[in-house]
Amino acid sequence: MTHHKKNGWQRLPGCLYLALLMSSALAMADGAASRQDEIQEMRTLASSVTANVLIYYNLNGTPYHIGNDEAYRNDMARLLGMATQFDHGDITEQVQNLGAAIAELKNLPQSATAARSTLSAYARWLPPVLDAHAQLDSALGALHDELPPASETRRALHDLSREIGQLLVEYQQASFPYLASVWLPDSQAMIRLDTSVEHRFAMLSARDVHLAQSLKAPIQNYRFVRQRLLTSGQWAPNAVGRYLIRAMQALDTQARGH
Secondary structure, eight states: OOOOOOOHHHHSOHHHHHHHHHHHHHHHHHHHHHHHHHHHHHHHHHHHHHHHHHHHHOTTSOTTOHHHHHHHHHHHHHHHHHHHHHTOHHHHHHHHHHHHHHHGGGGSOSSHHHHTTOTHHHHHHHHHHHHHHHHHHHHHHHHHHHSOOSOHHHHHHHHHHHHHHHHHHHHHHHHOTTOTTTOOOOHHHHHHHHHHHHHHHHHHHHHOHHHHHHTHHHHHHHHHHHHHHHOTTSOOHHHHHHHHHHHHHHHHHHHTTO
């Protein structure tokens, strides 16, 4: 008579086998959720870095302010560290490309007086930063969407944060006085993004009373500068950057609880 050996899984009692399977599935889900949170944080950092670089050189705001210089340098260092730990070759390369493009901004005027005499420098050195950010954001978005959502609320919060990040960078580009020769602002795109952001805030607030309470702060931050986003010519790059970055960070933190 032939006897077949059972493997370790088959010899386990049924209830224990099922419990181990469930535990494994939960661990995989937690891993995917954690990975999505890391991707989202990198998206927010990339938008913050790019916005603060533009704010730092923007003569329509408060240019050459040390706070914006420190902000983009600190966020860039954090982004590089996260990309290294994330261990995805394409993402690491894209982050390094963004850092390299920003490093070239040493060629830009470093004072308001010098800026007015060398306007062509902005059209040369800023577009590579914007292109590097767009490519990084696209690559991170594709990776994020490949992973199964831990929950619909978590995914919706991430999507909302990303759209605010897109508005942030779009606004900083539009408010920059010397980019018109290489980039034309799309006011309709801004309106569409704003409409989507307001819809997402309303949808998420209606979903859960506790979530609605948690969303009050990012909603307040967003709406404090919303009119600035939708009105060209009355530029306030520093204020818009500050309040939109706060909103994004609050949304990312809230998403980790879902």
